Amino acid sequence: MTSPRDYEVVGMFGVRAGGGSPLAVVHDAEGLSTGEMEWIAGRLRVDETVFVLPPTVPRATHRVRVFTRRGESPFGGHSAVGTAVALVRSGRLPSGRVVQERGGKLLELEADGERATVTATGPPPVAALAPGPLLAAVGLTAGDLGEGPVLAAGFGPLFHLLPVREKAVGAARPDVAAMSGSGLPDLFVFHWDGTARIATARLFAPGYAIDEDPACASLGLALGVWLGELGAVDGRTDFRIEQGAGMGRPAELECAVGVDPDSGALRATVGGRAPQELTGELAVPPAAVGQLP
Structure with a gap:
């Protein structure tokens, strides 16, 4: 240099x-x-x-x-x-x-x-997942499962999305070695509050050399896909992801999802401060x- x-x-x-x-x-x-x-x-x-x-x-x-x-x-x-x-x-x-x-x-x-904002337009790939192995990977049980589909989704890399009950977000304890051994590079554990339109979340990503990430832009887009599969998108839906507080690095992702008026495809946006x-x-x-x- x-x-x-x-x-x-x-x-x-x-x-x-x-x-x-x-x-x-x-x-x-x-x-x-x-x-x-x-x-x-x-x-x-x-x-x-x-x-x-x-x-x-x-x-x-x-x-x-x-x-x-x-x-x-x-x-x-x-x-x-x-x-x-x-x-x-x-x-x-x-x-x-x-x-x-x-x-x-x-x-x-x-x-x-x-701040900056990025927008992606689909159709994005979506795959249904069995919840059992994902729950086990973070020390949770079937009783901790929340409402909504368990999916692999995203614009670009597919993330593994696991909706859980509110208390289960903080209780999740990832087995990083087991995740790596089973080919599970990441797991997004979140509780969705449909009334407030807020997801309280944690991301474990040993496949990306990050044990726990306090914020991830790509997952803001992926959660927009999840809301589309949930049937919670009507016109434009604004929502927020709160993440990182338990790590002492609180983060907020300002997101939106809707339908592109020209193509009819799903359109997701994520932004925030830096x-x-x-x-x-x-x-x-x-x-x-x-x-x-």
Whole structure:
């Protein structure tokens, strides 16, 4: 690495600094090797680290590579909200529409220096699941099961959605080894309050190198699919996900789901804040990469 790079850590969907899902954004990352990116992500020790690069297609405003502590991730939707806010807040992009390029795919967002929103339009894939193995994976029983379908759903990666009774959300205790051994990369345990339109939730995601995630944008979209399957979508339905409080990182995801007026397909939206927590400079000599723990 020939020169220092600015970086910041934000709390995606945090209700305050210190809340939400921690994300590191490394600005102006052109010229960094894959090995340097892996090393930096390992040293920063947050759930995900995004490296911002120049776009390669005309429509895109920026391109990203996303790393967890285990290596590069094929997904960029979860971190797109925090990245967009960081780019606008730093003056690298203007407020309004931003288009993220990741792995040949484009993702459009609306962003300013405080919050960003992403929208996806279906039809998304949906698969019914047997509740027993999912309940067992987090130490719950059939008596803890809530109302509504048990599904794998989402725009992009499919998440495993398990509705439970209110008290069962806090009682869930994931068996991470069993989840990994059974090919269950994630489990979204939530209680749905249909009157208030609030989901109180926890996400266990050992398959993504995250034991528990205090907030996840992609799951806001997936829960919109779940509401469609529940039959709770009438025109546009606004709802909220509250997550991360038990981890000391409270988060709120502002979501909506409805029907696209042009295509008739399901249309889901998720957004929220990304408070800035840390800023700094990275200065790693190339010779150090691969030599330091």
